[in-house]
Amino acid sequence: MSDAKNTTPSNGSPGDVDEIFVEHPFRQFVVMYMRNYAAVAGLFVFVLIVGAALFAPLILDLDPFEMVDAPLLRPGEGGHLLGTDNLGRDLFVAIIYGARVTMAVGGAAAGITLVIGLTIGAMAGYYRGWVDEVLMRITEFFQVLPPLLLAMVLVALFSPTLETVAIAIGVVSWTGVARLARAEFLRLREQEFVKAARSIGARDRRIIWLVIMPNALPPLIVNAALTVGIAILFEAALSFLGLSDPNVMSWGKLIGDNRDYLLDAPWTITFPGVAIFLTVLSMSLIGDGLTDAFNPKLRER
């Protein structure tokens, strides 16, 4: 078993657990995560971005759509840290406000992805047989559809609000989570502690959600971190194409609005692009750190 780990050299006498082993698994988890410096850096960047997204608008109280100066000012010109865009909007303010939307849509989309993927994967892996057969055919169907195109169609069909965008991204990207959850359930349902749970009288629902799920979650949480990154890229792509709420500032929208000035004012596109890059990179590094922290094999070293 993955957690198999003989911490105590068994000398046979009952009650030979030493108090030094009374350490909560969560602490071990934190220690392991902290050993991955790249992951710590990723977490730092992520916390910075989320912090800016949450608190800066409260402190600044500005309108990111307001024309504050001449258009296309260079970074630093006129007191604008990152310059202004084609409509004379302060890029720094726009990026800070855009972070909110990007994070919210990314997080919500990842949440939807996880809920759909987990439920479908858990049912398929737990019940197997025809349930598995049907659910996996559905999953394959969604998998072969081009995700960006499908998301565009969904947003175009319904109104281009943030909710629609988040749901569209969720609907096109749950298949990976479903497959992963199914594989974990297929593996775990054969473990003896699951059989034990059944024989002490646990019903299906308890076994699925309280016995198997907590043990299946680690790789899925890692996957969720990556999903947030992918969802952010999706959101950027949709807003770039103008398929998002035009009344809400986001990084993708900034890039889309300024794309005609790429050569004259490259910073208008570079800065939002760097913001997207850093966020996605930080999610990926966090995912990496979580893998290490969840993996008892590494913990052993």
Place this chain on the structure above:
Amino acid sequence: MSAPDNDVLLDVQHLKVHFQLPRKNIFAKASKVHAVDDVSFQVRRGTTLGIVGESGSGKTTTALAVMRLTPVTDGSMHLGDTDLVALEGEALRKTRSRMQIIFQDPYSSLNPRVRAGAIVREPMDLMNIGAPGDREGLVGELFKKVGLRPEQQALFPHQFSGGQRQRIGVARALATQPELVVCDEPVSALDVAIQAQILNLLRSLQAEFGLTYLFISHDLGVVQYMCDEIAVMYLGQIVEQADRISLFTEPLHPYTWALLSAVPSADPAVRDRADRVRLVGDPPSPIDPPPGCRFAGRCPFAEARCVAETPSLRTIRSGHAVACHLVSDDGVPPQRRR
């Protein structure tokens, strides 16, 4: 032989568990693993029936079938007056409290995310054992009964040694106050020194609570120590069944005889016996086995008849049954006729 007998707690008749293998392609014939193929036995209340056999002989599958943890292909199973095969849903769930299982692997048998105390308490909550207010006390008592300290309830499974984890497994099994406890190789994953402790614990718990054991092992020494009666399994079938004394002193089936002579013995009389035989080769595949005696490929006495006809389990004398063509009706096995 399924006459109602008050003394019998578990009565299994003609149990079959076959696993359908996925077809290689749509034209291929679907093949089946005959993991358990027509197995019958009874366990009397308060006694221990041992099942011995090599790896892959179907011991675990038999245990899981009795526990209704794997689908039963055919046959009947009764726990007292309760028809185990017919039970479904909530009725099955309730009946599970009367039978519990102790698993082989002390690592994978405990949920790594649940504290030891909660592991033992869970069955009481699910099966409504005792008043909710009393359960904490019951858990503490069980911890003491299995040789753990009640303070250790707050620990997680990975903080215990293998032997201690097996004790937690025993406590969990006893938490529903079962009549039957199925022990599937409960000590084979443990160090030899700790094996004896767990076996002694199981024996003293049996005496204290009047438990009935279905005890599975591949270790003849362990079985000899624990069991009143023993069934020898080979490739999904019982080839010999007898009380402990008869089986160890007068093995009838060539397979049992080979197994016994393979046991390293401290007794020079046994060790130097001329009729010791070594078991060569591997058992054949349990996938779609051919008719005839399944031991024929490895049996030094095999004849044409052995491959043609499947030997059935015959009772040679009271309480001693064997499935071999060459054991005469008065109980002379082929190995004594050479």
